[in-house]
Amino acid sequence: MSTGHPELVAAIASEIADSGPIPFVRFMELALYHPQFGYYMRSPESPQERIGWRGDFYTSSDVHPILGQALAKQAEQMYRLLGQPHSFTIVEMGPGKGLLAKHILTTCAHRYRSFFQHLRYVLVDRSPAMRELQRKNLATWLDRAGLLTWVDDLANVDPHSLTGLFFSNELVDSFPVHRVQVTANGIEELWVDCRDGRFVECLMPLSSDTLAHRLRPVSADWPEGYRTEINLRASEWMKQVAQHLNRGFVLTIDYGHTAQDLYRSDRKHGTFLCYFRQSINEEPFLRVGEQDMTAHVDFSSLAAAGESHTLQTTGFTNQMSFLMGLGIEQMIAELEQDSPQFKAAIHLLKPNGMGTTFKVLIQHKGIQQPDLDGLQYKPFFGSALTTQSAA
């Protein structure tokens, strides 16, 4: 039997027994988000079990509050550029433990008091366990009337209702992906079967026309054996975000690349990875429901999806440049040189690590091409984001 959470393994095996092999994207959906037994959906035995230094992986907000501080600064500038609306809403989707929200709110309350008076913060997370953790970490703010709201699904937020900022950090990489491989028959998709009590992958035809359509413009040079991932959910999500934003910005941080880079012919093994206790592996059929799974984000198709649905691309940069544009050097100068705090903040900027692996895409709607501090420095030029891949 494949290893993992026993009830989850049984639920997936039973779906395969009923309907035959399932596309990998469905397997990943169940492993991470099965309503009762999925990795993100179960209450962890210890709150630190998943995200954090003692969990399977850590995110920027575990490293240092400085990212939240910079985001607060960027949000306050957006508020001014929008003409200081009576109500400015930050919608954070996939807030994990809620630490970034905590850092943003704390900074706004202390440094940007006038902005804070007009701020509403909506946390959207499909996981009840994560929402509970967010409430614990944001306990200080719970009694401030009207400040915080939780929803489980963006569909439960009024369409076209938001003026403000739609923000996410490491959300899109956690969407289930289709996995494909070039074979002698052309491009085939990885499906998951269950044989002798074990999950196994099999290569079969593509499961949808949309997938075939997305592959066409990026796959011309791929050699036989080439394997990669396509995140169709990300484009659907971007459309949904665009529909909810009346006026304002979308700011997406994640590890990823432009399509030109992500789908170049020498990146033969794709970017799919599993995370378990701070180590990585490429074995999704081990520890099913007990380890995270991710794939790097295609920022070109995110930008293209936005452009097809009323969002203009403001700019694209990496985390290091974004933070530098927002004055991280001055923020770091306030920390004691070589202290653990100082080293942690530097970690977010590392040119061969989080500083460049993480990218920042900003889009806008209902405002003329705005100049944002976070986009002052851009390591990408000209048509770097351009892709012929349709949204």
Ligand SMILES: C[S@@+](CC[C@H](N)C(=O)[O-])C[C@H]1O[C@@H](n2cnc3c(N)ncnc32)[C@H](O)[C@@H]1O
């Ligand atoms: C990797 S964690 C994000 C970590 C967090 N943003 C941080 O900075 O530490 C992914 C989060 O996204 C949530 N999530 C994934 N898909 C979602 C969806 N479609 N709607 C809402 N939340 C989602 C998960 O429950 C989880 O809390």
